[in-house]
Amino acid sequence: MMRPFRLRTAPMWLLLAGLLLGGCSTIQTARGGPGQRLDPWENWNRKVFAFNEGLDEKVLKPVATGYAKVVPQFVRRSVDNFYANAADAWSAVNNVLQGKPEPAFQDVVRFTTNTVFGFLGVLDVASEFGLDHHYEDFGQTLGRWGFGAGAYVVWPLFGPSTVRDSIALPLDRSASPALLINNGGLQGGITVLQIINTRANLLGATRVIDDIALDKYTFVRDAYLQRRRSLIFDGDAPEAPADAAAPAGSALPLPADAPASAAGRK
Numbered sequence: 001m002m003r004p005f006r007l008r009t010a011p012m013w014l015l016l017a018g019l020l021l022g023g024c025s026t027i028q029t030a031r032g033g034p035g036q037r038l039d040p041w042e043n044w045n046r047k048v049f050a051f052n053e054g055l056d057e058k059v060l061k062p063v064a065t066g067y068a069k070v071v072p073q074f075v076r077r078s079v080d081n082f083y084a085n086a087a088d089a090w091s092a093v094n095n096v097l098q099g100k101p102e103p104a105f106q107d108v109v110r111f112t113t114n115t116v117f118g119f120l121g122v123l124d125v126a127s128e129f130g131l132d133h134h135y136e137d138f139g140q141t142l143g144r145w146g147f148g149a150g151a152y153v154v155w156p157l158f159g160p161s162t163v164r165d166s167i168a169l170p171l172d173r174s175a176s177p178a179l180l181i182n183n184g185g186l187q188g189g190i191t192v193l194q195i196i197n198t199r200a201n202l203l204g205a206t207r208v209i210d211d212i213a214l215d216k217y218t219f220v221r222d223a224y225l226q227r228r229r230s231l232i233f234d235g236d237a238p239e240a241p242a243d244a245a246a247p248a249g250s251a252l253p254l255p256a257d258a259p260a261s262a263a264g265r266k
Helices: 010-023 042-070 073-097 101-117 138-144 163-174 184-201 203-212 216-232
Strands: 152-155 159-162
Touching (some): 042 152, 042 184, 073 101
């Protein structure tokens, strides 16, 4: 049984966003303003990062490796399509909030087409007609509204984030297919499947990071921050001031359409 998505807590989160982001105004913002430090909580963040890496190495990566060997690629792609279809619906909402009617309309058409003709999104029929994903989330919406990114932070299990994206996380998570189902067992199964399937698809990419990154923490941090800044400006971010540039040895930026977890998973 489906339960309606609730926005009753949105004003509280927006108020919290204003308070926390205002308090972090001396840190670099998503719009390239001057900042003192990108990562003021680095000592704590590195400890959480090490915890996540250890959990991935001992649990998630072995499970995902076995899953990739057993499950054919076309099935994994279909699972991706199902979750991406739900992301298209949430993207449409955020494009409306950002005042971008054309991308919002395209997201609605994508979601409707794939839901009706693609068996609830298992098949990506819309892409065959040239309708691309936009993947807008509420963190990007806050950025478009002028909220700075705030400090970089690493969360247990969730991985890299910023103060702004952390505030947006509850709403973004509420748009997940799993959280729209009022059945504990099924909800947990859908969430686990999404995690394992996503991790399996990143096995090759993360091997490359392991090979080229001298400091994986720094690489992941810089890749995440660069990618999020690019997404705020739809891939056309203005040049950041010299004092707000990424530190030496920063990571290469990930593609704008890369999955959100790509910068935070091993």
